[in-house]
Amino acid sequence: MLLSPLLNKLKRFEHGFGTRLDEIDQSAMASLRQVHSNRVIRVERESCAGEGDALITQTPGLALSVRTADCFPILLADVRTGAVAAIHAGWRGTHGRIVFETIGEMHAQFATNAGDLIAAIGPGIGACCYQVGEEVARLFGLGGRAKVDLAQENRAQLIECGVNPERIESNGRCTFCEPEIFYSYRREGEKAGRMVSFIRPLPSP
Numbered sequence: 335m336l337l338s339p340l341l342n343k344l345k346r347f348e349h350g351f352g353t354r355l356d357e358i359d360q361s362a363m364a365s366l367r368q369v370h371s372n373r374v375i376r377v378e379r380e381s382c383a384g385e386g387d388a389l390i391t392q393t394p395g396l397a398l399s400v401r402t403a404d405c406f407p408i409l410l411a412d413v414r415t416g417a418v419a420a421i422h423a424g425w426r427g428t429h430g431r432i433v434f435e436t437i438g439e440m441h442a443q444f445a446t447n448a449g450d451l452i453a454a455i456g457p458g459i460g461a462c463c464y465q466v467g468e469e470v471a472r473l474f475g476l477g478g479r480a481k482v483d484l485a486q487e488n489r490a491q492l493i494e495c496g497v498n499p500e501r502i503e504s505n506g507r508c509t510f511c512e513p514e515i516f517y518s519y520r521r522e523g524e525k526a527g528r529m530v531s532f533i534r535p536l537p538s539p
């Protein structure tokens with residue numbers, strides 16, 4: 335399991351970015367039927383919350399989880415209110431501004447201010463390996479077949495929302511480049527496994 339050094343410094347939250355070497359059981363966590371949307375769901379208990387691609391909660395002890403293989407897991411922690419979010423962002427979710435939607439929903443539900451967030455972008459397919467066709471490239475303002483940097487796109491959205499750049503961390507490892515460590519949908523196709531990432535606000539001691 336990989337950790338964000340920035341999130342790991344906060345004693346109030348527990349988190350992890352699973353690799354293909356980790357067995358992380360989602361049955362004791364909140365999860366989603368992921369559909370590459372920008373839909374955000376607030377949850378209060380461990381179960382599948384339905385169709386969507388981001389989970390938010392302020393419930394101590396409840397872990398939020400997403401599954402990825404090339405798409406990016408993004409974890410948010412509000413150091414002031416204790417609220418958290420787990421986001422699944424591929425090109426569709428990124429283009430649909432799922433980071434914006436999530437922070438907007440955290441603000442509406444928990445009075446989260448973006449300036450209080452710590453954001454960790456996990457491992458996903460790097461620009462090194464993410465050549466897309468013209469239509470997708472155009473959505474990201476690029477011409478022709480191009481390489482899209484989804485981590486960078488999401489980082490830019492976080493900053494645009496008001497998250498302090500110094501509080502945004504990107505794991506930087508590419509799921510396509512390291513077959514021993516990561517599953518990759520683009521490399522392995524339909525049979526690719528999924529890696530579980532999670533974040534949990536800890537109950538106060």
Ligand SMILES: [Zn+2]
Nearest residue numbers: 462463508511
């Ligand atoms: Zn790569």
